[in-house]
Amino acid sequence: MVTKTILGPDGNPIARRDLTQEVAAPQLAGVRAMWDESVASGLSPQRLANILREVVRGDLHMYLKLAEELEERDAHYGSVLGTRKRAVSGIIPVVDAASTKVVPAKVVDAVTRLLEDPTLPDLTEALMDGIAKGFSMVEIMWGEQDGMFWPTQYLWRDPSFFTFDLASRTQIRLAKLGEIEGVELPRAKFIAHVPQLKSGIPIRGGVARTVAWLYMFKHFSIKDWAGFLDVYGMPIRVGKYHPSATSDEKRALMRAVAGIAADAAAIIPDSMMIEFIEAKHSGEAPYESMAHYCDEQISRIVLGQTLTSQHGGSGGLALGKIHNEVRLDIRTSDARQLGKTINRDLIAWFVSLNFGVGVPVPRVVYPTPKAEDIAVLSTALGTLVPLGLEVAQDDVREKLGIATPTAGAKLLKATTGSGDPPPMNAGTEKLIRQAVNSVLHHKEGCACGCQQLALNRQHTPDLLDTLAEDASADWEPLVSPMVKQVQALAARCTTYEEFMDGINELQGGMDTDALQTSLAHATAKARGLGLTTDEIDG
DSSP states (O other): OHHHHHHHHTSEEHHHHHHHHHSSOSSSSTBBOOOOSSTTTTTOOHHHHHHHHHTTOOOOOHHHHHHHHHHHOOOOHHHHHHHHHHHTTSSSEEEEEGGGSSSSSSHHHHHHHTOOOOHHHHHHHTTTTHHHHSSSEEEEEEETTTTTTEOOOEEEEGGGGGEOTTTTOOOOEEEETTEEEEEOOOOTTEEEOOOOOOSSSSSGOOOHHHHHHHHHHHHHHHHHHHHHHHSSOOOOEEEOTTOOOOOHHHHHHHHHHHHHHHHHOOOTTTEEEEEEEEOOOHHHHHHHHHHHHHHHHHHHHSSSSTTTTSOOTTTTHHHHHHHHHHHHHHHHHHHEEEEHHHHHIHHHHHHHHHHOOTTOOOEEEEOOOOOOOOHHHHHHHHHGGTOOOOOOOOHHHHHTTTOOOTTTOOOOOOOOOOOSOOOHHHHHHHHHHHHHHHHHHHSTTOOOOOTTTTTTOOOOHHHHHHHHHHTTTTTTHEEEEEEEEHHHHHHOOOHHHHHHHHHHTTTTTTOOHHHHHHHHHHHHHHHHTTHHHHHHOO
């Protein structure tokens, strides 16, 4: 419960008003001005080199604005970066059960409730902005409810509102006019996510630093491509005039040739003509290849591969599935680092503000289970477990994504082999009935003469068909004794060969009395109606 004196995880007091007031709100003027200027427009190698040089020296503003524009101006980069962000923002964080052994139940319940906030995925995606820029900042707005402090809003803050200390260049500080190093961040107010994509200072770790060069070269190529198409994309128009044409006629022809591209219409005298010559060129290839090359490099930088974001050739789908494993590795790393940030800047403060200093804090994780091939796993277990391999149920449940059943839940159970045979599915029942039919028609001395009667007939039903339908109306009780014998045999057998051997042994002792009696009655009715033996057998 909230006390009069609020302490942080380090035991130092925190002012209540600091938790509820905005700290890094944008301003009309100053270092946190909300008016942006374009950096990507007119970007040149010299200007980009200067921007990247200055950002390492502590001037972050131009670089962070450029990183923001890259996502807007390059469709491919924006797409693959969004894919990587959503790969983690779609994961639902949970409390790690192993970390709750010494944590009071009320603390676990409170943290679980905190994770159920519907705005938490938005917080996750805002923090994943650090993948591009090297770091991301979210301000927490706290409020009191039911005697506890709860986050009421998670406000994404423009990274350009912050800077780093000059000594280590790793401590994030709030930018302030007149302070070259900014000022220290208020405690319990910010979630600072710094992805460790590479070793070194955070501002050099974002993918935007490398993508900026590819963006520039790609758009140089696209600009040249557009200029090429502007000149050679349309056929060359050649006007021809008669040697006796006057100057006025020549000028009129020139105006017609020049204006026909835009107007698609022109009038000229009979003595003149306009000829369209298609441009023979293959200039698109180098420009298009350069653009595709840059897109592939951007995919490698952001996703770690290219085949799930590019059109693959032969075998592209299979290779894409293999490369998806690389993306899973990246997602797992992103989720692990994000969990570390959430535990440090949100969960630890939430517990200390509400339950006091020194109370054990549960650990929050973003689970990223590896997809398992259920068919392969089931086959392996079905083969190895009977041979003596001991496998824990919890391990199998984890791989299959099946939760441990709660008390009183209705369970699927395996058959025990005792009592009545287990119920059959339609496929198994059909196979057993085919086996029974085979036994009946190959049993030595069988005099039923059925020959499947009219089951295979394809003509219009006649008197014999009617008799056959009457005789087979009660087929279930007639074959039930035989089916039970075959079903019991199937329950006892462990291999197909053992089952077939048992079928052969059953042939001489199957209970067919009821079936033979029914067939005898049907035969007698048929002969009483005057049907011949050939008609009955056929």
